[in-house]
Amino acid sequence: MNSKIIAGIFSFSILVMLGCKPNASVRINKRASMSNISNLPDNPLEMNPMAVSLRPEQKTISTLYGNGIASRRLTGSANYAPGSVLYLVTWKEKADTEWFGARIPDQITAIERVAIDRNGQKNYTFYKSPACPAVFYSKKDERPSIILSMPIAVSPGLYQGSFKQLTLANTKRCVVNITAANNQ
Template identity: 35%
Template sequence: MKYIKYAVAVALFLASCTSPDRDNLNEKASVQAADELPENPLLLIPITFSINPKEGSMSTLYGNNEAMQHAKLNSGNAYPAGSVLYEVTWKQKSDSLWYGANIPDQIIRVERVVFNGDALPGYELYSGHPLRKVAFPSSAQRIALITAQQMAHNP
């Protein structure tokens, strides 16, 4: 009887040993090596984020150091020369680990705004899978919407 108890205890111990869940990393929401982006915007500094429930999408505005310093100190949309902004938009999906939570799924589009000191900043749109640069005729409107976003402040 004593040996049976030990055998059951050892069996339970061995059954509880599992390897870490390797599927927990959300690789679909990442920038892929085949994408044509000049840099990985997810490695830059997040400035603000937004959720669009009607589209089922979420966006994060990223910027380089110059853009982040401007966003901290100013509320205007006249970013200094050398600033680069990226608005990354993902489809949302339900989180399998947290009931009721949504997480990013695949990237829908990446918008890049570059401030060179010119009157109108440069605008590039990347979409598709893998992300490719596509033409977008009304860039002035998108630039205005992206640069009007205010920085999210932490408490």
């Protein structure tokens, strides 16, 4: 009788242990990660995310990452300081199998790097993927300006004043723009 109880408890504990094991291979989105970054000077995914851009028509997601110097702009600095390094990483998107209607990054389609040297010169590099070497890009003169002018994500925790002041400032600006448009 004791052996039947012990066997039952043992069987139950084995079932509990096997039933609670998550399927980690499904939970990690390996296609969206950067497994081979040998041709990149830095790993952008280890930098600070600064902005996100969704383009539903093209089914892409882009994230702007910056090094420590570039991320100072998050706290109110007007321009990027010399030494700033920014990466705009673009992924194709796919449907999330875990959440109905959600979209998640799939495969990296492009990586753009803008570095500002100590003289304020912008150096632009385009990568087709993390494993590919830098390639020539026909619009390389306009891309750094577009990347550097991307609006930074606003977080109430990073805003120096109160969130109420931030909301009022944005409301007043909208009213001014509407009034100016009506006067023309």
